[in-house]
Amino acid sequence: MIKPVITVTIAGVAILHAVLFWFVPRLTRHDLFFAVTVAPGFRDDPEGESILRHYRTELVLFCALALAAFVAGVSWLGVGIVPGGFLTQLVASFIVFYRARQRVLPHALPPTTIREADLDGGNRIVPGGGVVASGPFILLVACAAYVWIHGEEIPARFTMQWGAGGSEPHGWAGHTLASVYFLSTAGILAALTLIRYGIRHWVRSVHAGGPEFASELKFRGTVSTILLATEYSLPYNPRGSCWSLVVMV
């Protein structure tokens, strides 16, 4: 018997997924439609609206089919089929998106050969600079040092994950370098830092200059700051993190 909380969670994620894909074609710049560069007014043209209507109809149909298969699978094979169900829905949504893109492609704008660049460059400094960026790594190293000092107090096997609702544990870690010294967390931090730096320095702007360029740099700065906040929160993630081990020790 599937627990109600699991059923609600699964249903919620499936519905959220469908809603996101419903709105995705409109959540981009006005000259982008299903990842194709089009004339700015194309999305609101009869042709554009027709393509969007087709897409949404197919999305509902495919997601409904995927979900039906998903529910049947869960009833027959149990909760273990859940990841497969989400994957099926995701694949179905991407297929629908791809089909819509193929319909938009004949209306794509030809690429321009003119390129522009603002020689002032704009503010591309990563928010907080190197000092703030190193904070999450310092936190992680500090936790690792603390755990290393009290290493003998860590049991050979300890719980790292609990089931839905925080009831029974179902994930354990051993007293190994990776699980104790948070190597996976360090890897994630490194990846996020690279992404933040890349967003500021390795991405070609849509607009070459003017207020749109400044606005674009500001948006990239905001995304970079959000990623930085995520990095700072990672050491406090209860799953496989230093905080739970420090508390345990």
Place this chain on the structure above:
Amino acid sequence: MYNPIGMLRIDLASSVPVYEQIANGLRADLVSGRFSPGAKLPTVRTLAIDLGVHHNTVAEAYRQLASEGWLELKRHHGAIVRERHRPRAGADAMEQFAHPLRELVARALGEGLSPNALAREMTKSARRLERGVL
């Protein structure tokens, strides 16, 4: 290609090599005094990403300007604008420009522009660059 609004503009479809377009555009800014001595230009990588060209293309443009005395190239510090005094034009200086100028004039005349209009435009451009008005 030079965009007087203050941005560097290139045309990938142009017969002029891209590095030359970049150098020409930057030179116009340097001649007009838009960049004062000591100012830093965008790094090779940043400008290459913004223009969507290979970094060697931008590097070649910077090297060309450095050889003309406009820029100082320092590793890990980018390109810095040098103080450059206008050299005295020698007897053969005009010869260096006469040929490309002749070709440009021929193209303009071929497109229907009158000699007077062309001469007016060239005088106007030279005076604006002298005054630092882009």
